[in-house]
Amino acid sequence: MGLWRHSLHHPQPGTAPLTTALLIALGLGAGSTFSAFAQTPANVDGARISAADSEPGNWMSTGRTYDEQRFSPLKQINDANVGKLGLAWSYKLDIDRGVEATPIVVDGVMYTTGPFSIVYALDARDGTLLWKYDPKSDRSRAGEACCDAVNRGVAVWNGKVYVGVLDGRLEAIDAKTGQRVWSVDTRSDPSRSITITGAPRIVKGRVIIGNGGAEYGVRGYITAYDAETGKQDWRFFTVPGDPKLPPENKAMAIAAKTWFGDKFVEQGGGGTVWDSMSYDPKLNLLYIGVGNASSWNPRLRSEGKGDNLFLSSIVAINPDTGEYVWHYQTTPGDAWDFTATAHIMLADLVIDGKPRQVLMQSPKNGFFYVIDRATGELLSAKNIVPINWATGVDMQTGRPMVDEKAAVYWTDPERKAKLVQPAFWGAHDWQPMSYNPATGLVYIPAHIMSALYQDVDGHPRKKFKSMYQLQVNTGMMPEDPEGLRKLADTWTGKLIAWDPLKQEARWEVPYSTIFNGGTLSTAGNLLFEGTADGRVVAYSADKGKLLWEQPANTGVMAGPVTYEVNGEQYVTFMAGWGGAFSTFAGALSLKAGVKPNAQVLTYKIGGTAKLPDLKYKYADHKVDPPPFTGTIAQVDQGRALFNGHCDTCHGINAISGGVLPDLRMLSKENHQMFLGIVYGARVPDGMPSFAEELTPEQVELIHQYVIKRSHDLLGTMQTATRP
Incomplete structure (x- = not known):
């Protein structure tokens, strides 16, 4: 295996394709999964994804299916035998920073990513590296990505693997050889700090990707590219451009009426589509989640007026044309970084005796929304954790009832700081939730956190790089250890099993801190999750009883997956501490008690592999400062x-x-x-x-x-x- 691992670490253009003879010579040929892999790897299209339940052993798209439920019909591993799970194999990723990817598994091959958008193709049975593709992301631009050099995974289609690169490129890779097929620069304005951390989705032969950078002065958009050629097909902007110019289309004409002044043009406006999407093939609608504003402060962004569409909204788009169909705005005029980019999932529920095609989301603002996905009609909304910025959602208007005394900081003549709950990482952030049709429950990795927000004077910087463009004094923390300890004790997490029909929690599991991992539910009555404090766990999906737990030697944030190869079921966790919490709010993240250690951890019944020891790269750093000479x-x-x-x-x-x-x-x-x-x-x-x-x-x-x-x-x- 040494030749296989070493010779294919860095495939270059012109490298010969892997041949069946070579695979057989390496013991991976006839009679194995890889005889098929060598001929037609990543042989996925829309019909195959739509029929994903007919081959539950694969995990062919980010949410496994187009509806993004992250539920697996596999049940070889179940609530009766999950205690026998052991580590089957592990693979060490190259860079110890935040790991947020959801692996894709097709016909025995796992495709996943690590920090700085490096792509790995692994034998899903034993973790053998088949090839590795490093897009050579411009690492000097890591400071322009608000939330670490993370990547949430790839998409596969017709023999290609697609990755969004941190520095703004979208690239297609040959799934057989690991060679680049094409590359496009997705940036609408290269002078701005436009990045990509999200996973692409592919619909009807189009690779669809959004971008990040609202905190750095970016105008949000999402773009579709031809999966074969990389040619741009359409682009949908989420906020208006210069009001002195005619709106680009119907959507921008609608949005322009909700913005005031022209300060937002220099600021960029925000509204980046940096994560969630889902797709309904029958309705032919693509659903996107839209992010926060640049700047956060409505007074300095839009004269303190207007809903500022399509900030913090769910938007339905025709994937053939990129044309607007409908929208629902979760937080009109968002002033708190209450993005609606959290996981969007689709389901068919019986509500008031009638079958409804619904969309469900639990965004940062603390509410759980059930929406008619054909029309955008709000069906219900309740808060999943205690909040103080709003008292509820008006079901007649669909608008939150904002508590002005508690949360409106930008109109206070004395500019006093206001303690808002939830704060900027929300009641639920990007970590994916899951839905189990058997239990009828949605499993949400939730946060309980608050922070001070305070209006500030000043103007946006003209150079929108390497510095947040918030124009709000927030994230304020004491320097003294005791003050930090008290604040850290108020930032906790929980796993919530949420009933979307009754809009209430069925069961909960408390955690000591925020940023616990995404969830996976299965037909084996199991709920899998990784935790911020360095564990991988399984609960009974119906009652929340802890059934299995093992150490991960790092914090786990990503959503796990399960798959089957040669009749054996596996569960994989992408593990690795990092991301926004552990960089920006480092002092509070220390409560998790973990170190970065980027790795793939895969378990099966009877697995006997040993968890590798943690080797922390900064372990030898000491406190040895020069004399202090300042005032x-x-x-x-x-x-x-x-x-x-x-x-x-x-x-x-x-x-x-x-x-x-x-x-x-x-x-x-x-x-x-x-x-x-x-x-x-x-x-x-x-x-x-x-x-x-x-x-x-x-x-x-x-x-x-x-x-x-x-x-x-x-x-x-x-x-x-x-x-």
Whole structure:
């Protein structure tokens, strides 16, 4: 196997295709899954996805089926024998940052991604690497991605594998050889920080992908490309462009009436479609979830007026033409980062005695929505966790009843901070939920969190890179350990088994922190999930009883999958701590008690493989700062600069969550090179250059703040060891 693994790690254009003879020579030929793989790998089309239940051993699209229910009919592994699950195999990914992908499994081959959009094709039986494709994402732009260098997976179609690359490319890869077939730049405006972290979907021969970057001043859109050639077919913008120009189409004419002034043009508007989609083949409707605004502050974005369509909306689109059909806005005039990009799933339910074709979503704002997917009519909405920004949803208008005293910060003449629940990572973020038709329950990885929001003066930056364009003072955290501990105790998670008909919880499992993994439900009466504190678990789907648990040696955020090869069922977790929580809010994420360790973990009944030991790359970092020479005023300036430019990766107030280096533990050599590092010396490692944004004097202010925080940490440690 050594030749197979090594020689195909980095296939280059011109590499010969894998031949049947080679596969047989390696023991993977006649009579095995790979004899079929060598001839027609990733042989998937719309008919096959639509009929996915007829071959439940495969997982051919992100949600397994077009309706995105993430339910598997497989039941070889069930509530009676799940306790016998053991590790079948594991595979170590190249880069230890956030892992958020849902693997695709077709005919015994697993296609998945790791950080920086690297694609892996693995033998689904034993984890043997078949090929690896590195798109060479521009790592200097990692700071322009709000939420780590993550990727949520690939799509497959007609012998090709499709991946959205962090730096904005969409690429097609030959599923047999791992060679690139075509590549397109999806960016509508290369001067803006447009990224991709979501998984593509393929509908009727079109690869459909959205983009990220609302926090950095991007105008949102979603685009369809020809799956064979990469030629752009259509593009749907989600927010209007320059009001001085005619609207591009019917949708933008509708949206333009809900925006005021022209500040949003420079700001970009936001509304990026960075994650969820689903598709109904019978209605021929594509459903997309639209994100938050740029900026968050309605006063500085749209004169404090208007619904600002299609921010925080579910939009139905004709996938043939990209034309608007209907929309439902979950949070009109969104001011809190209450994106509607969370998982969208379709189901047929009997409501009030009548069969209804419904769409279900549990977005950040805390409500669970049941919507008629043919018309967009709201059927019901209830909050899944305690919230204070709204008192409910008006079923006559479909609009949330906003509690102005609790949540409206942008009209306060004194500009006082208001504590809003849920806050910017919402009651439910991108981690996918699942629906089990047998139990009738939706399984939601939920957050309970709050944060202060405060109106601020100022204008958006003209250079929309490497800095959030929020124009809201939020994410405020104390620097002292006791204050952080108290705040961390208020940020908890839970797994909720939600009844969409009664709009109530059937059962719940509490977790100590947020950002627990997505869920998978099966016909074996099982609910699988990974946890932020480093476990993989299985519960009974009907009652929520814990039936199985094993360590993962890292936090698990992604949604698991299950599949079958040669009559044997497997369950796979993509494991690896990272993402927005552990970078931006590093101090609070430490409560999870895990380190980054990107890996694929696959289990089967009777598996006996050993979980590899964790090798943490920053384990030898020590606190050894140079003398602090700054003043209190300089520290205050340095703190503001750090939290404006550096906290996205290294944590608010210079407390890292462990995914990226904790700057309080810089070596003497790095302290000496501080200006050079900030100005681009570590670009190949993913540290962007701030040479165009920060003067040497500002860099020194940041440096003094980092030194001060190092001494703070050293003082805490010394105090803790005194008798």
